[in-house]
Amino acid sequence: MTVFKSFLKVARRNIGSVAIYVIIMLVMSFIMLSYLGDTGGDLQVSTSDYKVAVINGDGADPLTQGLLSFLGSRAQLVPLEDTGEKAVLVTLFWREADHVLRIPAGFGQSLQTGHPLAITTMSSPNDYAHMYVDTYVNRFLATLRLYQERSPDMDPALLLAQVNQDLKDEVIIAPVSGQGDAYLSTVWYFRYASYTLLAAVASGMGVVMAVLQKKRLVMRARVSSTSETSRNIQLFLAGLLYSSIIWLVLVILGVAVTRLPLAQLLAPRFRLILLSSFLYMLICMAISLVVSSFTQNRNVITGVNNVIALGSSFLGGVFVPVEVMGDQVAAMGKALPAYWYTQAVRGIGEAADNLGTALPGYWRHMGILGLMLAVLLAATLLINSTKRQRGL
Amino acid sequence: MFLNVYRYNLKSAFRQKIMLFWSLAFPILMATFFFVAFGNIGASERLKEPIRIAYVGQPQALQMVNLRDILAQIPLHEGSSQEMFDIRDASEAEARALVQEKQVSAAVVAGDPPRILADKVSVSQVVVKQVVEQVATTQRTIMNLMRTDPKAPFQEIATALNTSQYTQAVPVNKDLMQPDIIYYFALLAMASLGASTAGAFTIVSQQANKSPEGARNTVSPTSKWSRVFANGLSTYTVQLATTLVVVGYITLVLGKSLGRSLPELLLIVAMGTLMGVAMGMAIGALSRGNENMIVGFSVGAYMLSSFLGGLMSADIQRLVDTNLPWLAAINPGSMIVKALYSLFYYGQTEARYLLQMLLAILVFAGLAAISLRRRYHDSI
Numbered sequence: 001m002t003v004f005k006s007f008l009k010v011a012r013r014n015i016g017s018v019a020i021y022v023i024i025m026l027v028m029s030f031i032m033l034s035y036l037g038d039t040g041g042d043l044q045v046s047t048s049d050y051k052v053a054v055i056n057g058d059g060a061d062p063l064t065q066g067l068l069s070f071l072g073s074r075a076q077l078v079p080l081e082d083t084g085e086k087a088v089l090v091t092l093f094w095r096e097a098d099h100v101l102r103i104p105a106g107f108g109q110s111l112q113t114g115h116p117l118a119i120t121t122m123s124s125p126n127d128y129a130h131m132y133v134d135t136y137v138n139r140f141l142a143t144l145r146l147y148q149e150r151s152p153d154m155d156p157a158l159l160l161a162q163v164n165q166d167l168k169d170e171v172i173i174a175p176v177s178g179q180g181d182a183y184l185s186t187v188w189y190f191r192y193a194s195y196t197l198l199a200a201v202a203s204g205m206g207v208v209m210a211v212l213q214k215k216r217l218v219m220r221a222r223v224s225s226t227s228e229t230s231r232n233i234q235l236f237l238a239g240l241l242y243s244s245i246i247w248l249v250l251v252i253l254g255v256a257v258t259r260l261p262l263a264q265l266l267a268p269r270f271r272l273i274l275l276s277s278f279l280y281m282l283i284c285m286a287i288s289l290v291v292s293s294f295t296q297n298r299n300v301i302t303g304v305n306n307v308i309a310l311g312s313s314f315l316g317g318v319f320v321p322v323e324v325m326g327d328q329v330a331a332m333g334k335a336l337p338a339y340w341y342t343q344a345v346r347g348i349g350e351a352a353d354n355l356g357t358a359l360p361g362y363w364r365h366m367g368i369l370g371l372m373l374a375v376l377l378a379a380t381l382l383i384n385s386t387k388r389q390r391g392l
Numbered sequence: 393m394f395l396n397v398y399r400y401n402l403k404s405a406f407r408q409k410i411m412l413f414w415s416l417a418f419p420i421l422m423a424t425f426f427f428v429a430f431g432n433i434g435a436s437e438r439l440k441e442p443i444r445i446a447y448v449g450q451p452q453a454l455q456m457v458n459l460r461d462i463l464a465q466i467p468l469h470e471g472s473s474q475e476m477f478d479i480r481d482a483s484e485a486e487a488r489a490l491v492q493e494k495q496v497s498a499a500v501v502a503g504d505p506p507r508i509l510a511d512k513v514s515v516s517q518v519v520v521k522q523v524v525e526q527v528a529t530t531q532r533t534i535m536n537l538m539r540t541d542p543k544a545p546f547q548e549i550a551t552a553l554n555t556s557q558y559t560q561a562v563p564v565n566k567d568l569m570q571p572d573i574i575y576y577f578a579l580l581a582m583a584s585l586g587a588s589t590a591g592a593f594t595i596v597s598q599q600a601n602k603s604p605e606g607a608r609n610t611v612s613p614t615s616k617w618s619r620v621f622a623n624g625l626s627t628y629t630v631q632l633a634t635t636l637v638v639v640g641y642i643t644l645v646l647g648k649s650l651g652r653s654l655p656e657l658l659l660i661v662a663m664g665t666l667m668g669v670a671m672g673m674a675i676g677a678l679s680r681g682n683e684n685m686i687v688g689f690s691v692g693a694y695m696l697s698s699f700l701g702g703l704m705s706a707d708i709q710r711l712v713d714t715n716l717p718w719l720a721a722i723n724p725g726s727m728i729v730k731a732l733y734s735l736f737y738y739g740q741t742e743a744r745y746l747l748q749m750l751l752a753i754l755v756f757a758g759l760a761a762i763s764l765r766r767r768y769h770d771s772i
Contacts, residue, residue, distance in 0.1 A: 016685060020692035024699055031711055093737055095714055118560040134559045135522065141558040143533055146549060166533045171525040173517055176491045176509045299410040307421050314429045319704050325429055350512065357493045
């Protein structure tokens with residue numbers, strides 16, 4: 001087992017390049033899973049924590065106060081000391097408020113005329129939840145004006161009570177299954193872990209292979225008493241052990257940061273997610289073998305592997321969901337293992353409790369990943385065989 | 393002598409292909425990936441096809457209160473012949489099964505108020521919630537009015553209730569604000585901080601115990617500080633040139649706008665690159681390991697820093713910014729991203745970010761200087 005031991009010895013000396021990616025994954029998952037909340041990365045649906053600042057130029061007008069009171073029941077009103085334009089921009093930039101409403105003087109009075117004044121709004125960059133608040137404001141004022149037009153002599157207090165009564169209930173989205181957020185976090189983790197797996201396994205193994213595939217070392221090995229088959233098997237087993245350790249570390253890390261309960265750890269859903277990540281790990285190994293067949297320069301190997309890892313993670317829907325990307329990009333992504341891995345993990349992780357309908361899709365994705373693995377291994381064999389025949 | 397060292401190191405730096413790959417080719421490739429991946433990001437905000445929903449509820453004789461009919465009549469877009477919702481009638485148990493099996497995005501259960509059943513919340517579910525809420529409140533108001541005035545023009549009332557005329561959005565950089573811009577800023581942070589590897593090499597190449605080149609340089613008649621400074625300056629020159637090429641590629645080739653003031657943009661990039669070189673020099677001077685370990689540290693440091701700035705997910709930048717402000721304040725990547733973002737957002741850079749960057753440069757340079765001073769090797 002000389003080759004096997006040599007592989008692990010070289011791997012141990014280059015553990016730093018793998019550790020970098022694992023640390024990045026650890027920090028990334030800690031930040032994301034600690035602060036992302038219960039939405040698992042999806043859209044915010046309630047505005048109860050949404051910070052709205054109101055610059056009220058209309059003072060104590062009862063209708064304006066009614067609007068503020070209604071807004072206060074739907075969002076978190078935050079005070080704004082400096083109401084200048086620059087200060088508002090700073091407030092939005094630092095997200096001290098997500099949305100700022102500026103109510104002009106005479107707004108309440110203008111509601112009683114045919115030409116109500118408009119409330120100007122500004123929102124934080126790339127914020128979408130302000131749409132909810134704007135909708136609430138418009139709905140409140142439209143309802144108020146409607147009642148006002150039909151009953152002009154109605155007391156403002158009664159008017160506001162009527163409007164609040166009409167708008168009192170918020171439609172809620174109730175979860176249909178009891179799977180909770182645990183699997184959403186797990187899906188997120190294993191989606192992102194594909195980047196770490198690819199970067200760590202490909203770079204780590206690539207560096208080891210760069211050493212073991214050096215021409216003079218290979219030529220020395222060929223004249224040794226160990227057969228080529230035995231040498232290749234030892235290399236494969238050592239690579240498998242090395243990659244499996246990285247995979248296992250990432251799995252343990254995932255279980256720790258997602259705090260997956262024991263019952264869910266033993267559930268078929270988690271086992272299927274593990275299976276797909278293990279298959280993806282084999283693909284990472286194969287990618288590393290293909291790259292190191294072309295070059296033994298460790299810097300080139302690290303560079304190429306980083307481009308492959310980051311590129312396929314962006315185009316394969318790991319960092320950015322494929323739904324957000326255009327159809328052409330999604331079609332391009334289908335040529336990448338990361339795309340099928342992400343589909344498999346998301347499909348099974350987000351599936352219903354009984355997994356029944358998700359399984360055919362899952363196995364199809366796994367089949368495609370299996371085929372990609374076979375193609376990559378065949379390519380490695382072909383390249384190495386060609387190089388050997390040419391005496392390279 | 394200073395100029396000689398500067399000139400030769402400049403030549404040497406331009407000939408290091410692997411260094412040029414990390415400083416130039418890698419950011420350009422990444423920018424291209426971003427451009428391809430996010431090229432269509434705005435188009436996804438528009439619904440492409442009807443949302444499949446299940447409807448649970450008894451049909452109502454009066455059309456005005458029949459939620460199902462109202463939902464069925466809403467067009468996908470203004471003037472579109474397609475409807476927004478593809479509705480399947482179901483019992484509540486069937487609707488739950490349909491949601492779980494992902495055959496529908498959500499189930500709407502009629503009632504006062506209506507309920508929505510879903511197994512996740514994404515764009516489709518938010519649209520369903522908004523529409524159902526709008527319809528439900530409109531219905532309630534109309535029902536109230538019917539009690540007092542059965543002949544009221546309900547169609548007109550419904551239109552009046554669903555107006556958006558009371559608010560007027562004042563856009564903040566509307567034409568410039570794109571959801572993917574943070575990724576490009578984080579990429580520029582990565583390209584700038586990528587200079588740290590070259591900075592670390594600068595120190596490695598000056599230390600006799602870390603590289604053969606360092607042993608040769610140590611016995612030269614040029615003073616240590618003169619060599620370190622000349623090497624650092626030439627490294628900075630090369631790294632700045634490559635970062636500017638990346639800026640040129642993003643703005644001129646990919647056509648992305650990175651802000652309205654070119655001089656300020658260049659100032660941030662120049663300071664960011666200097667911070668990268670200084671960070672690398674500090675890592676090189678403080679680390680006790682060999683060349684590979686030092687390079688590993690510097691790559692890890694700048695990758696982690698860029699990642700915290702939002703390189704792999706814009707959410708990370710937002711989460712760090714809002715929940716861990718102390719980390720954002722000391723992270724070089726966040727400093728560069730925030731400086732670029734403030735330039736983009738306000739039209740001028742916030743001085744505090746430039747000061748933060750300047751302070752970081754001084755700290756890194758100070759650490760390198762303190763670590764290198766009085767470090768001599770015995771003559772053997």
